[in-house]
Amino acid sequence: MFKQARWKEPVIFELGHLGRRGHILPPVEKEIQQVVGDPKNQIPEKIRRQTSPRLPELSEVEVMRHYIRLSQMNYCVDLGLYPLGSCTMKYNPKINEKIAKLPQVTSIHPYQDRKTVQGILEILYKLSHWLAEITGTYEVNLQPAAGAHGEFLGALIMRTHHKFNNEDKIRTELIVPDSAHGTNPASGTMAGFNVVVVPSDEDGCVDLRALKDAVSERTAGLMLTNPNTLGIFEKNIEDITEIVHDAGGLLYYDGANLNAILGKVRPGDMGFDIVHMNIHKTFGTPHGGGGPGAGPVGVSEELAKFLPVPTVAFDGEWYYLDYNKPYSIGNIRGFYGNVGVLVKAFTYILSLGAEGLEEIAEISVLNTNYLMKKLEEIGSYELPYAKGRPRKHECVFSAKKLNKEKRIRALHISKRILDNGLHSPTTYFPLIVEEALMIEPTESFEREELDRFVGVMKKIAEEANENPNEVLQAPKNTAVNRLDEAKASHPKTMVLSWKMHLKKTTSS
Amino acid sequence: MLRNSVGEMMAKSFVHPYIPNSIPKIKKDMMKQIGIQNIEELYADVPRKFRLKKKLNLPNFMSEHEVKRFIETLLSKNVTSQEMPTFLGAGCWPHYVPAVVEEIIQRTELLTSYTPYQPEISQGMLQVLFEYQSMICEITGMEVANSSMYDWASALGEAVRMAARLTKRTEALIPTIIHPERAKTLQTYSDPVGIHIHSVDYDSETGQLDIEDLKTKISKNTAAVYIENPTYLGFVEAQVKEIAEEAKDHESKFIVGVDPTSLGVLKPPSEYGADIVIGEGQPLGIPMNYGGPFLGIFACRDDMRMIRQMPGSIVGMTTTMDETKRGFCNALQTRQQHIRREKATSNICTNEALCAVAAAVYLASLGPKGLKELGETIISKTQYAMRLLSEIRGIKTPVFKSPHFKEFTVNFDDTGKTIKEIHEKLLQRRIHGGKKIVEEFPELGETALYCTTEVHSKDDIDFLSNALEKIIGEDES
């Protein structure tokens, strides 16, 4: 049976002892000391720090032990299925990590002379071309730090494009489907658009009639992911692009779901003008417990002039950074992108090649449909929308029935899954599915592991009937039992730092 | 014609180490279970017209060993700062990364986990992030920090937008001496919502912010006054109290950008009235990585109005439902895109969590004493370098009469040589000089921005100084 480690690990501020050291710096050379004197005197009193920060004081041994214990209370992809829908939690190849840790990646400065960084520039140049090939776009820019950052950039490109055509004052609306990921509407607002939501039809796809009604001379563009967040391919994609393009809008492709269609169909060929990729999903770079990722953006030829500066270019002899883009939207960050992550994607593409990437698409879709079939057979979980149609990278079940009959919600099911040593699916997203359980197996897990998940889901369905408390009181086998999340957000009980904790405990 | 005919599909025997179900027997079994004969059937709803009719034009797949050799060959064309003393900074700084930091961020449990949406099974990551936030609060003096932004530049964009939401105003004041990429990023973040950015002049002697100019530019429309400490050109801004008062008098938010390695020796911004503190966390245990991934620091005061407007995820401490055990989970998620959608405070989703882990381990390893020593060591190295270089005929350093930390301007006007010439000659001697800032600040003449940290030994600095002396003295005739 699964039991996650349950260290009673104190907060680091409660550990250690006055005077302990976890790291010692090399001493300043005597000669320098003689020349400079007390460095403190270099800083005028009024701007000098008077009291030391209350950082913990630990030996290296204690630092290591603390974090190792904490790490043991964290589930990860290397422990088993991590079927978070929309997150593409696939295996993160170890060679990628080795490459990204080489000093030729870590110890180069972004402002080094191009003569001294030809290796990394060539890698970035090639990677951007490969990503353009994979997405069917004209030019790919590697700067965005994540998918949402790419969306922000994409929305800005829309804005700049309309400005270029003197239409930015009118084209103020960005359309997103009701099934869209939260970042899509949020990115629209970031870029100054009014967000217009279009409903889905009974197939879970964009309702064409509603889309026709939604577009107008105010339309800046549409953000869409295809396959969509239900895992369903928007088969009317040609009509969708036509409606939006005819209205003078641009099409943005949210690439979070690209895994399913690698080598099969390309966003650019489907008519999308702007595309982001989530490198930390499709291209196997680890998610790091929240980041860093990378969110390169590819665009059509017409829009390439708006991409941020600099871009990596090649003059036949030298790779170099090209700042010459007079129509560029400007900068969206410092430097050139999350290079340490991009190098892993470069490694990944080489390790798979064209054939391997297509195999990824096929097996991820096969795994999804296999899981879907097996879960449907259980009979307790419903699969709304598009009956009988295959799903692509993910499928979304509803726990509506269990909720109605047994008051067992998607939340409870997800917690009970944890008790079985697996991660849960994404819950309560997309919003158009009641009690949603969004499941994305990826290509990375063997059939036996998929069957294990099905077994757990079956067991939970049985427990729901026979012993619902087991489900309602879950989780019990994780590092902590069910947490009170409301307490963490209530102004009275909220503790967002150790300092706040001390303040709250001494004042009460 | 589609390339994947049934025959070809069946004949394909591509078994890849990353794809366990790629063996034909399993594939066939699974297809049978779902009632299909060909994987192509799963793509039947993709309009034929759009189907890719060729193979992607990518390299053929390689074995791991070949991949490694191939990339190592490419990378061998890079020259690292370990092979060539490098004096570049400007927002990306060379620092030593302790071995524990490297070890812990490679722990697969942290490395290969997702954003902790299921807190009970992700306590490790959540507690580390809570501790990271807490340590950022300790060094900046603030009470609340989020668990990361993309980088300093984007954090600045978000901070100014937050100030504009809080004050319902549409202008922000920034110093003229600021990293141009950071200023441009701010512009990109501000434009769409109609925030206007104005620059405040500096004193040409000292580089300090021109308070008179600040006074003429600040008004009831000013949402935020932003300064950096140390500044982009390496000197310390000492008039912080006066600037804070101006901001306060006009009810503008006071935003301070920091290099956190200075906070063992420089006053925490909380002590001079900062409302929001941002900065670049890269020097806290994150390698230069050719400019990313980095770590955007974002902190504010314990003020509910402000906290509700913060971007990004924030980890909070809570208890189990039965209140018997402490635990951690994401807090105040109603600010965020996955709940609030178009009304979210920001669109950020994936952030730089693992870099925050590195920073936490780094700060925990250094402790209060280590952080102070780091700051003092940096000051000593920088002082030494400035003194040594200023002895070279024709060199003026620093350009501004102010205390410096980590970076300093070096002016070559009187050497009779351009920065470009000097740079090339240094490179021939396998030294990488500072960043040329002639285009950014033409008023400063032939000036470069040099950086020294604890990684630069006295020998490195002497080597640079000797080289410059020779280069400047060459072909004098």
Ligand SMILES: Cc1ncc(COP(=O)(O)O)c(C=O)c1O
């Ligand atoms: C469908 C979809 N769109 C966009 C995003 C945002 O991407 P990121 O987290 O890289 O910013 C996600 C990530 O969760 C997603 O699933």
